[in-house]
Amino acid sequence: MRSPSQKLPKYYMAKILTNKHGVLAVALFCSLLWGSAFPVLKISYDELSIHPDDFYAQIVLAGMRFFLAAGLLFAVILLQRLPMKLKRYLLAELVVLGILQTGLQYFFFYYGLAHTSGMKGAILTSSGTFFVVLLAHIYYRNDKLNINKVFGLAAGLAGIILVNSDKSFNLAFAWQGDGALIMSGLVSAVGTIMAKRLSDTLHPLVITGWQMLFGSVLMLTLGLPGLNYYSFSFAKTAWVLLIYSALISAVAFSLWYSLLKYNKAGEISIYKFMVPVSGVILSSVFIPGEGFDFLMIGGLLLVTLGIIAVNRNQETETVRCLSK
Structure with missing residues (x-):
């Protein structure tokens, strides 16, 4: 006889995650959470008076966020009774993944977003999805480029070029902001390929929890010695905002991996187009001075179309970009 306290919640959760309306609602909610990271970070910089070139403060803020997020993920892992014990060779790989996927990726992300707008950042970081497609073509024999992917890559590239153009359609690209965010997407794509390989041995939540922990410890270790404590006080x-940003990662990843447990990756990944959409909309609403223009709208539409195209009828897990 099943225990009402244990079996029924799992039953109802599985029912929600296999219902088409439930899948749509949860997938869009995850994308909304990830998209909200852009205005939250920009507002956090203002609240903490963090200068765009103060990368020590940026690293510490990122380290605090992901240390808290790792703790929340480990709580979820314990509740689900997932195995957490690591073999020595897996530990080394997870440390490297943490350095890349959390440490290096979010160094570029936090530094880049400090030098550009939240709306532009939401579009540029979507480059990670397109980098994953290219790397998967090189790394996997069963995940080669096709017409949909080539079209999606072309649309995504066009969108990125458009948002980096001025009103005369001259390229206006800044390495400090735009370049750093694209580098964040590239590092994220490399980390995604590594995480895919590790997922054959470990549960994705366990991988994410450990790599967040290792990456956050690295960032705190590097950032704290150079931090100016007088200009870094929390009201x-x-x-x-810090707690919310940690919840973004923990809640969104937990729900996303729950969706992947009951559904094909390709059917879920297509909803990732809502990450830049929600990021742009929320940034325009909550960040003072940010608003739409025809270049931003055109770039967003092209990048969104590209994400949908590369994920259409995609049934491998390699297209999953572990986003904000």
Whole structure:
């Protein structure tokens, strides 16, 4: 006889995650959470008076976020009774993954977003999805480029070029902001390929929890010695934003991997087009001085179309870009 306290919640959760309306709602909610990371970070910089070139403060802020997120993920892992014990060779790989996927990726992300707008950042970081497609073509024999992917890559590239153009359609590209965010996407794509390989041995939540922990410890270790403590004080609003940003990662990843447990990766990944869409919309609403223009709208439409195209009828897990 099943225990009502244990079996029924799992039953109802599985029912939601296999219902087409439930899948749509949860997938869009995850994308909305990831998209909200852009205005939250920009507002956090203002609340903490972090200068765009103060990368020590940026690294510490990122380290705090992902240390908290790792703790929340480990709580979920314990509740689900997933095996957490690591073999020595897996430990080394997870440390490397943490350095890449959390440490290096979010160094570029936090530094880049400090030098550009939240709306532009939401579009540029979507480059990670397209880098994954290219790397998967090189790395996997069963995940080669096809017409949909080539079209999607072309649309995505066109969108990125468009948002980096001025009103005269001259390229206006800044390495500090735009270049750093594209590098964040590239490092994220490399980390995604590594995580895919590790997922044959470990549960994806366990992989994410450990790599977040290792990456956050690295960032705190590197950032704290150079931090100016007098210009890095938390008021109530800053604490709320930090906790929320940690919840973004923990809640979104937990729900996303639950969706992947019951559904094909390709059927879920297509909803990732809502990450840049929600990021752009929320940034325009919550960040003072940010608004739409025809270049931003055109770039967003092209990148969104590209994400949908590369994920159409995609049934491998390699297209999953572990986003914000």
